[in-house]
Amino acid sequence: MSIPTFTTYQPPGVYVEDVSGPIVVPTLVPSQVLTLVGPALGYRTAVQSMLLSASSAVQLSYKGVYTTAVTGPPAVGAPVVKTVSGTTLTPGVDYTLNTVTDPSGNPALAITTIERINSSSNVSEGQQVTITYNYADASYFLPQVFTDYQSVVNAYGQPFVSAVPSTPNASQVANPLTAAAMVAFANGATTLICQALNPGDGSLAEQFITAYAKVATTSAATIVVPVFTDDLEVNSGTVAAAAAQLAQDLNGAMESAYTDGFPRIGFFGLPRNYSETDEAVATFAANLASKRTVLAYPETVLMYNSATSQTFQASGCYLAVALAATLAASPIDTGLTNQVLAGFSGLTQTEIAQMTNSFMNGLAASGVSVCCINYAGALICRHGLTTDPSALNYSEISMVRQSDALLMAVQQGLQSSGLIGKPITANTVTTVQEAVLGILEAAVSNAVVVNYSNVSVTQEAYPGGNPTIIDVTFQYLPAEPLNYVTVQMAVDLSTGLVAAQSNQNASANGS
16 A cells, blocks of 8 residues: 555545665674684795796796795795706806885885896707796785685695604694694684785784784684794793783784774684793683683694604694684584584693693683593583683673674674665664664574564764764673583482383273
């Protein structure tokens, strides 16, 4: 029915028209993508053939070429130029590499050319040669999305060393970023954002801070994990102090992103050379005290390197990766408590012996997510906690994530509805309410939250308020995790036997 114009005769009566406009809002669960930040191989390798000439320099296909060897870390080999017959040419004798620096000064944008030296007796003018070189162009140190493990290997290199280290108990992780991706995919991650650290950004702490900034406005990056070398190196102070600074920087990045409308949770694992004598892990967590940061324990896990057929001790940062990947692969309303972690050979006997119930209870009470071996021999998360134990909705990871997901759903849903920028009419408040209700119904349907109530939508009025603002308030009920089941048992020592039969049998017997 529609309201007539009354320019022609209409019978007396009531005329009703639905003037609601179509409100289209997203109904999907906000993306939950694990972001890994850490050191990678540091370069890619390219092979290029060309005709070498002294009269015309040939530009190499990629920018950011390492024209000389770099001792590292990471160690990078110098270019190798060979003739078709396999003769290796000598730089400065047979050819020269020239670099044209980008006006910005960014070495990743530098262009490299190669040309023959006229006096060379090893290669003639215009002869074909092949150059193998390493490079790190601008894209290498930008966030990259991966959906399979092999693509990560192709981009950043193999995770482990290929030969048994000569030093006993040396780390067998050759490439932390790839090793972390391997653990992430093993624990259910389907999509990863990888951000390689750039050694040119300064100290390790400065590299991480710069890397966090590169994913700061990526809405899909809802879970972030920093990874590093197994034995964290420090120039001064203790490893514990350096780790604490890295954890604080991670938490600062998570808090800043949340303030800017990109809620996310950071997972931090301790380096294997962390000393609990320098700083107790409970103190470490208490100093963070943030619902935005999860601290994984213990600091050492066992991993297996198939290339060397050896099990070795790896850093707890990979334990943090496993927790984060498991969370990313789980429904929004599901946390980490009692979840089984894959990709490890277990824990060291030293760690297992130390992790008594009272010890683990003390850590958990301080906000540490303790991982232990259960009765079946599996590595599990004992209790998924953030480092803020002050309230249930702050300490339980699942409840923090539900809040974050609902925030993103409301923010993105209203932003995508097309309402912002439109003139306010008599129907605008109702339209906004319809949009909000649609988003909340979708959140309930997608198990982001259990329910909602008390939805209020009002336009502010002048002079006390700003009439261009429409205020929305509501309450929501999150899914609470089942953490405890209490059972009381009592023994019955009464004597005597009692014969009992079912009602059906009693009826059949004529009783």
